[in-house]
Amino acid sequence: MAQQRVALLFQRDLAFCRGVLAGAEEWLADSGASWHLRHAPSTVDVMDSLREWQPDGVLGHVFDQQLASELEAWGGPWVNTTLTLPELQVPTVDADQDAVGEMAADYLLGLGFRNFGFYGNPWAVFSQLREAGFQRGLRRAGFEPSTCYADYLPMRPARTSWVEADATLSAWLQALPKPAAVFCCHDVPARDVAEACRTLGLRVPEEIAILGVDNDRFECEITRPTLSSIALPMREIGRQAAGLLERAMQGELPAGTTVAIPPVHVVARRSTDLRAVRDPSVRRALAFLQDHYTESIGVGETAAAAGLSRRQLERRFREALGRTILSEIHRLRVDAAMKLLAETELKIEAVATRSGFSSARQMAEVFRRTLGKPPSVCRREAREMTG
Structure with a gap:
């Protein structure tokens, strides 16, 4: 097989x-394909070198309209890995x-929030779709998010006025009814929201909870408090994009083909570590569960901590959150287990044991019931998708 030249932008x-x-x-x-690779940044400055090198195909993360236009003029097969530019065929x-936005809505609704905001890019396709999914998820529950764009x-x-941008974001955050949950189009604006809250004296997550996208560990860990984020299937995107490029270089692929891969899960950190419910008894129950879910606890112990009978707490809990106490215990344990499976x-x-399950068998049963797959499969998928 002849070696093919592929530029990675x-x-x-x-x-x-x-x-x-x-x-x-x-x-x-894994494929056995023979590619000669050339790495370069996804900027229009690479085009002279690219044309000189004469690649057989290009795989890129192209969000700049000028670069996209130059690649279209170049005329060779290329595959993109970002839905950013409108009308790019x-x-x-x-x-x-869209599913990213719905996942954000489900997660923040599950924390008991009733006030919501979206902070994102007004014209980038990925941001528009995340906002649309977020809105749809909230509207099903009877809520509407406030919006702010940058x-x-x-x-x-670089040309953006820092003063004007900060003033716009600050005014929006101050006007949001509190407590509020803000979903950001990715982790970089989420970190800016956290910084703005700190400057304004708004407590995170007590007054403003923040959720980003990408689960960029550097961005999430340097944010104060640490940033909760939706993990994306990055490795799976790369695998499928490379396979599409191979087909495109063989002339088999229609120009407008789009593949959308579901997001992985929410990685919860301090920026959403709060249950925004009005009922003080339910808040006490949630705080108890957060502190003790790794222990051998159940509905009885939770009701005692909340100062109510089992029946009273179960009714109030379902009214406030739309789920049972036991399902909340399972959710906390599954989230903790998913983090350990992916990162250790x-x-x-x-x-x-560390996640609070009585045995590996019980954990497997809860995983199958809530996620539809055993822990071993979740571990493999999380590592394959996110790296």
Whole structure:
């Protein structure tokens, strides 16, 4: 098989791009395809070198209209890995952005919030779709988010007035009814929201809870407090994008093909570590569960901590959150187990014990009932998708 030249145009300072590249490299190792690779940033400055090199195909994270226009003029096969530019007719693999927004809505509603905001890019397709999914999820529950916009791609443009941008964001945050949950189009604007709250004296998460997208560990860990974020299937995007490019270089792929891959899960950190419910008894119950879910507790112990009978608490809990106390215990344990499965080498039995399950068997039963798959599959998928 003749070796094919492939240019990889990615901003490797972004965790998303590094994950996609890792997935593309995995596909290449597994497929047996023969590619000669050239790495370069996704800026229009690369076009002279690209034309001189004469690649057979391009795989990129192209969010700049000028670069996209130059690649279209170049005329060779290329595959994009971001739904950013409107009306761009090129094969694209990305996360299911609509599902990202719905996941954000479900998660924040589950925390008991009744006031919501969305902070994102007004014209980038991925931001629009995330906002639409977020709105739809909230509207099903009878809520409508407030909105504020800024041009993050992924940072704000250098020409943006810092003073004006800060004033707009600050005024919006101050006007939100509290407590409120703010969903941001990705982790960079989420960190700016956290910084604005700190400047304004707004407590996170007590007054403003913040949720980002990408689960960029650097961005999430340097944010104060640490940032909750939706993890995306970066490696799987890279694998499927590389496979599409191979087909495109063989002339098999329609120009407008789009593949949307579901998001992975919410990685909860301090920025959403709050249950925004009005009923003080339910708040006491939630605080007790948060502190003791890894222990051998049940409805009886939770009701005692809340100062109510089992029947009273179960009724109030369902009215406030739309689910049972036992389902909340399981949710906390599953979230803790998912984090350990994705980020540690602990054996399944140890994950079960640390997460509060009585045994690996019980954990497997709860995983199958709530997620439809066993812990071992969740571990493999989380690592394959996110790296």
